[in-house]
Amino acid sequence: MDQSPPPRPELVPNPAVRRLSLYLRQLEAFKRKDRRTISSKQLGESLGLTDAQVRKDFAYFGQFGHPGIGYRVEDLIAQVKRILGTDKIWNVMLVGAGNLGRALLAYRGFEQKGFKMTAVFDADPSKVGKKHGPFVIQAMSDLPATVQKQNIRLAIIAVPADNAQDVADQLVTAGVRGLLNFAPVSITVPGDVALNAVDLAVQLEQLSFQVSLSSISQV
Amino acid sequence: MDQSPPPRPELVPNPAVRRLSLYLRQLEAFKRKDRRTISSKQLGESLGLTDAQVRKDFAYFGQFGHPGIGYRVEDLIAQVKRILGTDKIWNVMLVGAGNLGRALLAYRGFEQKGFKMTAVFDADPSKVGKKHGPFVIQAMSDLPATVQKQNIRLAIIAVPADNAQDVADQLVTAGVRGLLNFAPVSITVPGDVALNAVDLAVQLEQLSFQVSLSSISQV
Numbered sequence: 001m002d003q004s005p006p007p008r009p010e011l012v013p014n015p016a017v018r019r020l021s022l023y024l025r026q027l028e029a030f031k032r033k034d035r036r037t038i039s040s041k042q043l044g045e046s047l048g049l050t051d052a053q054v055r056k057d058f059a060y061f062g063q064f065g066h067p068g069i070g071y072r073v074e075d076l077i078a079q080v081k082r083i084l085g086t087d088k089i090w091n092v093m094l095v096g097a098g099n100l101g102r103a104l105l106a107y108r109g110f111e112q113k114g115f116k117m118t119a120v121f122d123a124d125p126s127k128v129g130k131k132h133g134p135f136v137i138q139a140m141s142d143l144p145a146t147v148q149k150q151n152i153r154l155a156i157i158a159v160p161a162d163n164a165q166d167v168a169d170q171l172v173t174a175g176v177r178g179l180l181n182f183a184p185v186s187i188t189v190p191g192d193v194a195l196n197a198v199d200l201a202v203q204l205e206q207l208s209f210q211v212s213l214s215s216i217s218q219v
Numbered sequence: 220m221d222q223s224p225p226p227r228p229e230l231v232p233n234p235a236v237r238r239l240s241l242y243l244r245q246l247e248a249f250k251r252k253d254r255r256t257i258s259s260k261q262l263g264e265s266l267g268l269t270d271a272q273v274r275k276d277f278a279y280f281g282q283f284g285h286p287g288i289g290y291r292v293e294d295l296i297a298q299v300k301r302i303l304g305t306d307k308i309w310n311v312m313l314v315g316a317g318n319l320g321r322a323l324l325a326y327r328g329f330e331q332k333g334f335k336m337t338a339v340f341d342a343d344p345s346k347v348g349k350k351h352g353p354f355v356i357q358a359m360s361d362l363p364a365t366v367q368k369q370n371i372r373l374a375i376i377a378v379p380a381d382n383a384q385d386v387a388d389q390l391v392t393a394g395v396r397g398l399l400n401f402a403p404v405s406i407t408v409p410g411d412v413a414l415n416a417v418d419l420a421v422q423l424e425q426l427s428f429q430v431s432l433s434s435i436s437q438v
Contacts, residue, residue, distance in 0.1 A: 004223040007226070017428050025404055047405055066284020084424045085431030088349035092423065109403055114427075129226070135253045153430050154423060161248070177433065180428035184328055185244055186266055194429035196422045200323070201332035202240040203415045204311065204373060209236050209332075209398035210413035211372050212304030214396065 012060045017084075019057050022047055022082045031073050075111045086114035090126045091150045093176070095167050096158035099123040100182055100200075104158060105133060108196035119146050123163065140170065147174040161185035161192070168195075231279045236303075238276050239268055243299045250292050258289035305333035310369045313394070314386050315377035316341040316356045319401055319419075323377060324352060334373070338365050342382065359389065366393040373397045381405035388415075 026046045031040055039052040040058075043118045049112055058064050058076075067070050078118050081087040104110075105117055120135045121143055122128060128139045138146065146152065155176045161165050164183035171179060178194040183185055184202070189195045220251055229241040245265050251256055259270040259277075276284050280302050284290050300306040311334045313320055322330075339354045339405055341347060347358045359366065365371065374395045377388050383402035390398060400406055402423075408414045 002345070015423075017425060018421070020428070021418070024424075025380075025418070025421075029404060048407070049311060049423045050274060051231070065265065083428070085427035086424055088422070090427055099325035100322055103319055103325075105420060106318035106322075109418075109420045110423065113403075113424065114421065154426055155406060158424075161244075176268045178423075178430040180422050180426060184332075186241060187250065188267070194426045194433075196421055196426055198417060199240070199244070199328075199428045200326060200417070200421070201328045202237070202244075203399050203417055204309070204329065204375075205240045205243075205305055205332065206236060207373055207399060207413045207415055208231075208304035208309055209239070209302070211397040213414075 011086070016057045019047075019049070019053075020080055020084055023054070024077065027073055027077045027080065029071060034071050037070045037072055039077075040065065043071070047131075051167070081114070084094070088114065090115050091118040091152050092116060093119045093121065093146065093150070093152045093171075094119045094156040094158060095140075095143075095155060096182075097124075097127050097132060098158065098160075101156075101158035102132060104182075105135065106117050118150050118152070121146075123159070123167075127132060139169060142166075142205075143170060144174040147171075147176060152176055154180070156180045156182065158182045159188075235279060236278045237269070238272075239299055239303055240265075242273070242276070243296065243303070246292055246296045248297065250296060253293050256289045256291055257295075259284065262290070265321060300333070307333065309334050309373050310337040310371050311335060312338045312340070312362075312365065312369070312371045312390075313377060314340045314359075314362075314374060314390065315401075316343075316346050316351060316378075317377065317379075320375075320377035321351060323375060323401075324354065337369050337371070340365075342378070342386075359386075362389060366390075369430040371395060373399070375399045375401065376406075377401045409418040 023043060026043060039056040044051045044054040064076055064079055087217060094104060094117055097120055105120065110117065119138060121138050121139050121140055127137050130137050153176060155171045157164055157167050157179060161183050164185050165187045167180055170185045170188060172189055172193050179189060179199045184199045242262060244261060259273040261275040263270045283295055283298055313336055316339050323396060324339065329336065338357060340359055341355050342359050346356050349356050372395060374390045376383055376386050376398060380402050383400060383404050384406045387398055387406045387408060391408055391412050398408060402415045403418045
């Protein structure tokens with residue numbers, strides 16, 4: 001019998017949730033190589049983590065390992081997807097049909113992971129009504145009705161910095177519950193709305209800091 | 220006289236370095252609004268941080284504030300850029316000219332922040348030699364010579380998951396010192412090479428976890 005206390009997913013630290021995504025990537029890679037089972041040690045080693053860390057991360061959500069066998073790869077993939085909420089398809093809306101927005105529309109990685117782009121909006125009247133692949137770019141005034149009709153909970157913001165907060169406010173008001181912000185600016189949302197930010201230039205700045213540093217220390 | 224010990228940038232925790240990028244974004248926003256000076260409290264509030272955190276983060280690198288004035292916005296922008304290594308232009312190479320790679324080429328945010336895309340590579344012979352905007356897509360065999368000629372230290376990987384480690388190895392061997400990986404897979408690099416990963420689907424997974432959770436707790 002399982003003697004551990006019931007899992008409390010709401011108490012899981014953010015880094016553990018991020019590692020769930022990494023575990024899922026690695027498990028899918030193992031599955032592509034026809035691996036049926038894997039130990040916490042093997043899964044950990046593939047990501048530079050200890051087996052204790054792997055077991056601790058999964059223990060937040062339940063008991064998934066089998067004594068003497070380890071984890072069944074296919075079962076664990078299904079469990080992690082269920083935990084992350086990607087065992088179903090999410091309809092996702094994009095605001096901003098500039099270069100980056102159009103690339104995100106074309107990025108096949110989203111749909112493979114359970115995220116289906118279903119609507120695209122832009123504030124620029126010259127873009128509204130234009131077709132882009134299977135999408136017709138919609139006016140911002142259509143946003144609330146589309147959120148309702150398509151039951152949208154997640155949206156991607158790919159607009160210029162100065163418009164990002166206003167777009168975020170409109171999305172939240174319309175009922176969107178999670179925002180992925182690509183605009184190079186900090187935005188704020190109410191406490192019951194999830195927010196993640198991807199600033200592509202920040203990623204390069206962090207590298208340039210580290211590379212500059214190692215050049216200095218080698219002098 | 221400054222009584223504090225000399226700054227030791229190599230001891231700065233990663234979150235503080237990430238905050239430097241956020242400070243820079245906010246300072247640039249204040250500058251666009253013609254603000255000349257700003258206090259640590261005002262800068263902190265704009266990012267949801269305490270003034271103590273702001274002062275502590277900058278103290279790793281020196282003394283930038285002025286008693287009774289606060290920080291001079293333009294000076295502090297220059298200092299943060301110098302710390303991040305973005306007071307000069309970095310030549311950056313892209314490997315992978317698929318949809319995402321092409322969007323990254325078109326993304327104007329990089330050059331605004333000091334990162335200039337100077338070369339594009341793809342392993343697909345049908346793409347090599349094709350023009351994309353100002354770029355001619357080059358063969359992977361040209362990579363080492365281009366790294367030398369253009370003095371490339373930073374590269375972006377936007378190839379399929381199964382090729383990412385091989386591409387990373389080739390870049391490191393050629394002398395690249397910082398990698399930004401967009402492939403949805405974990406890669407490993409030697410200890411003296413900086414690595415940052417952007418998995419766009421992971422960002423949405425983290426949101427779907429949080430949004431699923433808040434739906435559950437509202438039941």
